Amino acid sequence: MKTNIKKSLLFAFTVMILTVLTVFSVSAKTVTKNKLVYEINEKTATLVECKSNAKKIKVPSKVNGYKVTAIGKWAFSGRSRLESVELPSTLTRIGKAAFNECTSLVEIYIPITVGTMGGGVFQACLKT
Numbered sequence: 001m002k003t004n005i006k007k008s009l010l011f012a013f014t015v016m017i018l019t020v021l022t023v024f025s026v027s028a029k030t031v032t033k034n035k036l037v038y039e040i041n042e043k044t045a046t047l048v049e050c051k052s053n054a055k056k057i058k059v060p061s062k063v064n065g066y067k068v069t070a071i072g073k074w075a076f077s078g079r080s081r082l083e084s085v086e087l088p089s090t091l092t093r094i095g096k097a098a099f100n101e102c103t104s105l106v107e108i109y110i111p112i113t114v115g116t117m118g119g120g121v122f123q124a125c126l127k128t
Contacts, residue, residue, distance in 0.1 A: 031064055038063045039072070048072040053081050055104070061088035071098045073118060080104055089113055097123050 029040040035052035036059065038045040045066040047059060061068060068088055073095035076082060084107040085099075091111055096118030099105060102125050 033060075033063050036063075038066075038068070040064065040066050043067070044069040046070040046072050047075050050076045050079055050082075053079070055081055056084040056086075057082065058086040059088055059091075061090045069093065071095055073097060074100060076100075076102055078102075083107065085109070087111055087114070092116065094118065094121055096120060100124055 030048075031038045031040055031045070032051075035050065035054075036047055036057070037049040037051065039048045040063075043066065045063045045068045047068060047070070049072075050057065059068060059071070067090045069090055070093040071087070071091065075095065075098050076085070077097060077100040079099075080101065080103045082099075082102045083104045085105070086109045087094075089111045091114050093116045094110070094114055097120045098118065099108070099121055100123045102122075105122070105125050
């Protein structure tokens, strides 16, 4: 009798864990606009990668109807031609090393709405 109860509890627990994992493992949708790659999560978008070689980039406030609220870790890393970036007022967060090694970057507009910036956001941006 105890063995049947243990097996039933183990089965119920396994089903519950699998259900939770299925619900939370929904992957984010990725969208590319003007060589900027965004990850869409529920109601917002995070710019996760810049594939552009442009000298000037203006990040839009919305992409496919989703507010752009974050710049992800390493998003602009290594864009050595990038001189100027304008970020939207919808932005609240800039990830770690987002502009790492942007050696030509001389102008950036960071809105007052940005409350969190990761470490080394402008790491190695100076030309040597």
